[in-house]
Amino acid sequence: MPIRTRIFLNTLGILLLGMGMAAILSWYVVEQLFLNTQRENLLSQARLSATTLQGQPIPVSSEPYAQTANAQPGIHTHLLEEQDAIVLALPNEADIASSRLEYRDGLNENLYARPEIDSALNGTPATAIHRVDDQRVLYAAAPIYSETGQISGIVYIASPLAPSGLPVSVVLQLLGALLVAIVLAFAAGTLLARRIARPLEQLAQAARSVAAGNLMQQVPIDKNIKELHSLGESFNYMTGSLQKSDETKNVFIANVTHELRTPLTVIKGTIETLEDGALDDTEGRGPLLSSMQRETERLIRLVNELLVLTRADAGALQLDLRALDLAELVRARCEGLSRLAAPRGIELTVEAREQATVRGDADRLSQVLDNILDNAIRHSPDNAPISILITKEGREVRCSVSDRGKGIAPKHLAFIFDRFYRADASRNRQTGGTGLGLAIVRALITAQGGRVAAESEPGAGATITFWLPTGP
């Protein structure tokens, strides 16, 4: 069932239930109010008649009291002496004198037994409802006082009540109000269903589009309903980041393609030259073959680096984590790279103030150190020292490599760990690296539970730092 129908039905059901209960309650209240008004009116009439008759001798008539007379003209007055009942039909005040009837024989004992008459006989006017021939009749009794102040009779009047307890006009009004309320409930249900369902339908539609590959999806944000607001925002955020990662992926693929094409073009060109006869030139083919070898190595390195990054992305790097002395590893790598540093008079110094055991993979950490040290050496002027400082910081070991090169401009600093990012424009792809070195550093350090950072004072050098958790 669509959410719109469900919300509509639920809302309608709840509203109708509530309105039904309100209608019953208001029916009851209106009925009570109406009845109370009728009681008051009838009692006032009885009191008025009693006052009119006050001090007068109660005339008697021989016509028997008949309940059937109650049916019309609606109001009848019964005058009762303490022993005798005097029945007076009272369509209007002018009829009082002519309608007085004596009622002696066959006095309805029940009349005296009625609580309202009993109350009037005791001096308190009262009303009561009795059922006469399947009809509810409202009675009011008020005492008549003689000149001596004694109760000389009773005005007893009756008024038949509508079968529903309310007059037809009031019933029609209530039914009309109920009908209007039902129409409003339908309208409210439809509006609410549309209000809630529309943003959800838009979201579903947009999600289908995203699934079909169209990432440029943004939905309008509902401002009034908090949950729909945050759902819309999250959706837009999600499509935004999907777009971003799609763009990143496309840039990455473009970069990879470019990096692969350069050495392949060189190799292809070399092969063509060799085919064109250079192969037979025993002296000339040497440099061509070594250029081919260089480019092939470059290709292999690139593919290996990409493999590391792809594995790191997939969380599929196979790490052999064990306790390692980081200072020892750093010294070993410095020695390994001294063939690059020494000819340029660059000295690598390692300072480890305390025992620095980390939990890491020796091969991967060597790769990290090689990449950082390679950068430091490349960017150092001749005879400038490079210092490596290893310290303990709480539950981490910090290792920072500082050089005295040109440093990194602040605008590049935030991006140097990004893939294929090269800050130094003068280093082109032929002479320089691919811009993957620090990306690999970050991927490998993160995979080993650490983090990286770079700081630099342009002109004074750069410091690349990584932290690793201490060993077991």
Ligand SMILES: Nc1ncnc2c1ncn2[C@@H]1O[C@H](COP(=O)(O)OP(=O)(O)OP(=O)(O)O)[C@@H](O)[C@H]1O
């Ligand atoms: N010690 C440093 N001093 C100055 N700039 C640096 C330093 N280390 C890194 N950089 C800058 O950061 C960029 C990214 O470094 P990264 O190691 O990722 O790439 P690369 O050295 O250009 O290539 P690769 O390492 O893949 O051969 C470099 O191109 C360089 O501009």
Ligand SMILES: [Mg+2]
């Ligand atoms: Mg590098």
